Amino acid sequence: xHEYALLLASALSAGTPLALxxxxxxxxxxxxxxxxxxxxxxxxAAIAGFAVxxxxxxxxLAFGAGAVVGSVxxxxxxxxxxxxxxxxxxxxxxxxxxxxxxxxxxxxNDVGRxxxxxxxxxxxxxxxxxxFGAALFSHHLMVYVAxxxxxGIHVFLHRTRAGLVLRAVGESPESxxxxxxxxxxxxxxxxxxxxxxxxxxxxxxxVIYTPMWVQGMTAGRGWIALALTTFATWRPARVLLGAYLFxxxxxxxxxxxxxxVQVPSQLLSMLPYLATIVVxxxxxxxxxxxxxxxxxxxxxxxxxxA
Amino acid sequence: MLQLExxxxxxxxxxxxxxxxxxxATVLFGALMFAALxxxxxxxxxxxxxxxxxxxxxxxxxxxxxxPLILCGLGLAACYRxxxxxxxxxxxxxxxxxxxxGVALQATDDTTRWILVPILVAGVLGGMLWAALVAxxxxxxxxxxxxxxxxxxxxxxxxxDYLVYGPWKxxxxxxxxxxxxxxxxxxxxxxxxxxxxxxGFAIALLAVAAMSLFMSRTLQGFRLVVGGQAADAAxxxxxxxxxxxWTVLLLSGGLSGLAGALEAVGPLGQLTPHVSPGYGFAAIIxxxxxxxxxxxxxxxxxxxxxxYIGGELAQSRLGLPNAMTGVFQGLLLFCLLAADTLVTHRxxxxxxxxxxx
Numbered sequence: 019x020h021e022y023a024l025l026l027a028s029a030l031s032a033g034t035p036l037a038l039x040x041x042x043x044x045x046x047x048x049x050x051x052x053x054x055x056x057x058x059x060x061x062x063a064a065i066a067g068f069a070v071x072x073x074x075x076x077x078x079l080a081f082g083a084g085a086v087v088g089s090v091x092x093x094x095x096x097x098x099x100x101x102x103x104x105x106x107x108x109x110x111x112x113x114x115x116x117x118x119x120x121x122x123x124x125x126x127n128d129v130g131r132x133x134x135x136x137x138x139x140x141x142x143x144x145x146x147x148x149x150f151g152a153a154l155f156s157h158h159l160m161v162y163v164a165x166x167x168x169x170g171i172h173v174f175l176h177r178t179r180a181g182l183v184l185r186a187v188g189e190s191p192e193s194x195x196x197x198x199x200x201x202x203x204x205x206x207x208x209x210x211x212x213x214x215x216x217x218x219x220x221x222x223x224x225v226i227y228t229p230m231w232v233q234g235m236t237a238g239r240g241w242i243a244l245a246l247t248t249f250a251t252w253r254p255a256r257v258l259l260g261a262y263l264f265x266x267x268x269x270x271x272x273x274x275x276x277x278x279v280q281v282p283s284q285l286l287s288m289l290p291y292l293a294t295i296v297v298x299x300x301x302x303x304x305x306x307x308x309x310x311x312x313x314x315x316x317x318x319x320x321x322x323x324a
Numbered sequence: 325m326l327q328l329e330x331x332x333x334x335x336x337x338x339x340x341x342x343x344x345x346x347x348x349a350t351v352l353f354g355a356l357m358f359a360a361l362x363x364x365x366x367x368x369x370x371x372x373x374x375x376x377x378x379x380x381x382x383x384x385x386x387x388x389x390x391x392p393l394i395l396c397g398l399g400l401a402a403c404y405r406x407x408x409x410x411x412x413x414x415x416x417x418x419x420x421x422x423x424x425x426g427v428a429l430q431a432t433d434d435t436t437r438w439i440l441v442p443i444l445v446a447g448v449l450g451g452m453l454w455a456a457l458v459a460x461x462x463x464x465x466x467x468x469x470x471x472x473x474x475x476x477x478x479x480x481x482x483x484x485d486y487l488v489y490g491p492w493k494x495x496x497x498x499x500x501x502x503x504x505x506x507x508x509x510x511x512x513x514x515x516x517x518x519x520x521x522x523x524g525f526a527i528a529l530l531a532v533a534a535m536s537l538f539m540s541r542t543l544q545g546f547r548l549v550v551g552g553q554a555a556d557a558a559x560x561x562x563x564x565x566x567x568x569x570w571t572v573l574l575l576s577g578g579l580s581g582l583a584g585a586l587e588a589v590g591p592l593g594q595l596t597p598h599v600s601p602g603y604g605f606a607a608i609i610x611x612x613x614x615x616x617x618x619x620x621x622x623x624x625x626x627x628x629x630x631x632y633i634g635g636e637l638a639q640s641r642l643g644l645p646n647a648m649t650g651v652f653q654g655l656l657l658f659c660l661l662a663a664d665t666l667v668t669h670r671x672x673x674x675x676x677x678x679x680x681x
Contacts, residue, residue: 102662105661107409111411115606116653119647119653119654123648238475244471245468245475284482284483284485288478291482298471
């Protein structure tokens with residue numbers, strides 16, 4: 019493959035877990051809840067998915083396990099922040115710290131275990147096109163699922179009644195409550211769907227992307243996914259774009275190596291994190307612009323009166 | 325049925341009790357976890373809650389581990405009080421360790437003990453620099469400090485790795501990623517002979533006293549607290565949110581950097597990629613469990629240090645992974661957040677049948 023085509027292909031592949039998690043977090047935030055637990059949830063799902071993949075050899079069961087673990091942990095966050103009214107930042111942080119510890123603990127016997135790689139789909143004819151054919155049309159199915167999901171979430175949020183209700187709950191929980199919508203249950207559902215997507219993202223990392231289990235293997239992707247929702251100003255298509263951009267930045271180190279550029283690997287490993295900071299600063303520079311699409315009740319505790 | 329009912333005023337009793345309730349719940353979960361692993365729960369719990377307290381050596385190790393936790397926790401508590409969500413103490417600690425090591429590597433055995441002063445100052449400045457980046461990004465660009473401070477942790481870790489695998493690697497270190505051992509002149513004076521406890525612990529306690537005074541007795545401390553609790557009132561009173569942001573971040577960065585410096589020249593005596601087993605992250609829990617209160621942080625710092633020692637003991641004696649430490653820490657924070665509901669709410673038991681009776 020040509021080196022640019024290779025860079026594009028690996029950007030899509032590396033961007034997919036970011037896209038999945040960030041789309042999930044977008045749904046959370048549209049309902050008015052910030053989930054800082056993404057990193058811990060992804061780690062827990064990564065080990066659960068890996069263990070299931072090792073035990074069954076079935077990648078779809080692994081994704082299922084990741085989704086279940088993600089949504090169960092999200093439900094735990096939901097009970098704390100929605101019914102007990104705990105601080106959303108602190109609760110999410112607790113999940114990230116807890117998930118990092120517990121996943122390392124549960125995965126102690128899975129370190130160094132090998133997983134047979136799962137095949138990619140080759141879209142007939144298209145993947146045979148010269149130059150970019152293989153780069154675009156010869157990926158794991160989940161890469162295309164993430165793209166479809168972005169479109170689906172956009173349609174759901176802006177073209178369906180349920181999506182309208184979800185956005186209303188995020189904009190003004192008081193009004194939604196007054197209209198008779200169960201705000202807390204809707205938020206819990208949004209958290210669990212978002213958690214499932216974070217879980218699938220975690221399982222993708224350990225089952226498809228690497229594929230292996232290492233302690234702390236998400237390496238901050240949950241946090242980058244959180245930054246991506248802001249970067250995308252809460253729009254699914256921009257989440258996708260941002261995810262592939264960051265996937266590309268992650269992959270630049272291999273590109274540099276391919277070109278024979280001598281830069282220490284640790285300095286190249288900094289790139290995605292530095293890119294996140296720079297992009298976040300550029301996007302946030304104009305507060306009014308951010309606020310246009312930001313759910314108005316984001317991060318605030320809502321207590322229904324009577 | 326259990327029902328939550330808002331209290332007219334926060335309960336002072338519960339404010340003190342809820343960390344204890346959270347600790348009890350964590351112990352209970354811990355016991356269940358050991359049982360699930362087929363270990364005797366009492367033996368397991370003893371490793372975490374009894375062994376670290378045994379004897380002078382045990383206690384000195386506890387103080388050693390509590391030092392960075394207290395220092396980082398103090399700074400984070402100031403941030404959280406001012407509603408600045410700095411969660412990058414780990415990165416600020418690493419930069420402190422890097423800066424301090426840069427100075428320590430210049431020392432020779434002929435250097436006077438006073439080299440420790442520039443070493444510790446370098447640590448403080450290194451941590452401040454890393455926190456200042458967060459402050460600039462928030463102040464000038466409105467960038468969310470949670471994400472920027474955390475991203476800087478990964479940048480700091482990569483910078484540390486680069487140095488110890490690259491330019492600072494000890495040429496006589498059998499290719500291990502670590503610097504040469506620092507000269508003897510950089511050794512911190514011991515508090516108790518024949519233990520590893522050094523003046524770092526005393527410095528941490530001094531910092532606790534200074535922070536208590538700053539928060540309760542100075543106008544700037546008052547401004548921070550008001551700004552965090554009622555931003556509108558603070559603006560009305562003419563308190564500068566920018567000044568608060570910079571104050572708490574520089575304070576927090578400086579204390580974390582000091583913690584990093586004390587680790588490098590204290591128990592380690594060289595710079596390695598593993599300067600910190602997550603002290604900066606555990607300090608987030610220290611700050612919350614200590615109720616963002618300086619004295620409370622001493623207790624919660626010691627408690628969290630017990631978890632570190634317990635985790636090491638569980639690893640060596642029961643063959644359980646070190647990650648047990650993180651599980652206990654995370655559990656404690658979860659339980660505390662849940663238990664804090666009792667401060668503002670009371671639980672009422674309502675019988676189902678009673679409504680119809």
